[in-house]
Amino acid sequence: MTDDEQLFAGNLVSKRLLRVTTSWHVSGEAEPSLLHLWLHLEGLGPVHFHTPGTGLSLRTGRPPGPYSMERYGDVVVVDDPPDVPVTRFLGEPIRSAREIRYRDAHGDFPAGLTLRFATGSVRLLALDDDLLLAHDQHLGPVEAHLHEDTVLARVVQTCGECPSQWDAWTTSGQYLYLRYRHGEGSVEQHPSEDCDTWDGEESSLWTQWDDGTDGGHIELADFLAAAGLRLAPDAQVSPG
Structure with missing residues (x-):
């Protein structure tokens, strides 16, 4: 720098x-x-x-x-x-x-x-x-x-454990990639769920933490609490 x-x-x-x-x-x-x-x-x-x-x-x-x-x-x-x-x-x-x-x-x-x-x-x-x-x-x-922009309108789980991960969209339409593996959680912002769109200026890291457990599974509610996100009252949540 x-x-x-x-x-x-x-x-x-x-x-x-x-x-x-x-x-x-x-x-x-x-x-x-x-x-x-x-x-x-x-x-x-x-x-x-x-x-x-x-x-x-x-x-x-x-x-x-x-x-x-x-x-x-x-x-x-x-x-x-x-x-x-x-x-x-x-x-x-x-x-x-x-x-x-x-x-x-x-x-x-x-x-x-x-x-x-x-x-x-x-x-x-x-x-x-x-x-x-x-x-x-x-x-x-x-x-x-x-x-x-921390309220999720839609969440789709794409993997249950090792890692636990989800595709999510906020109420404003922003796509987020949620991931938890080896005790590390992260939230990434990308233009869409298409991985080919993840290399541009619109992609960035929102959240990252390590809980020290080396775990590979986390429930959605626990992930959201750790990441500072929440579901909208009418949010659509799918197991994938």
């Missing part, structure tokens, strides 16, 4: 979180506002999260030197801040990194990511040019416009 290289959500999956660096804008008596976030990930180095305008940007690169005070005012840089939600996951690998979209009558754009770890999750959001970290709190009216 080189500095300032663009990254995508799939690049983060399975990487262990080693350190968190934040920079805050401090002005008078106002609450400090988060300017930038760096997640130091095993095998990737520092990953810079910020909002250059609309949406969330992910790029490689270490925290820079002093900021321009004329542009930002007073800036404080803090390593592993205890009150930032993502810091509680230090030492854990990222189990999944999934896009959050903002949708309203005026448009539809990628607004952030949900990062899932074994012990919980955190949302990284870029809204109105502000970088927000949300753990389990409700963000008010904006929640109605935030959408994550």
Whole structure:
């Protein structure tokens, strides 16, 4: 990886979180506002999260030197801040990194990511040019416009064990390949169930974890719980 290289959500999956660096804008008596976030990930180095305008940007690169005070005012840089939600996951690998979209009558754009770890999750959001970290709190009216494609409308099992695997489609029509073998679970996004379509830019890794059991069989309900997916109330589930 080189500095300032663009990254995508799939690049983060399975990487262990080693350190968190934040920079805050401090002005008078106002609450400090988060300017930038760096997640130091095993095998990737520092990953810079910020909002250059609309949406969330992910790029490689270490925290820079002093900021321009004329542009930002007073800036404080803090390593592993205890009150930032993502810091509680230090030492854990990222189990999944999934896009959050903002949708309203005026448009539809990628607004952030949900990062899932074994012990919980955190949302990284870029809204109105502000970088927000949300753990389990409700963000008010904006929640109605935030959408994550994690609900399955149809699931077809293609193998029972060694591996346990399924073809699945979300309620938005996205195809997912679900697989569990040797205790390792994964969710991959592809254009379709046709393997010949799996080598392009539309394919990416959504989720990966290792439960340490070396098992080859898992029930669908247990797989979905581990992967952070769920069935729609009227989902079609077929044994294949």
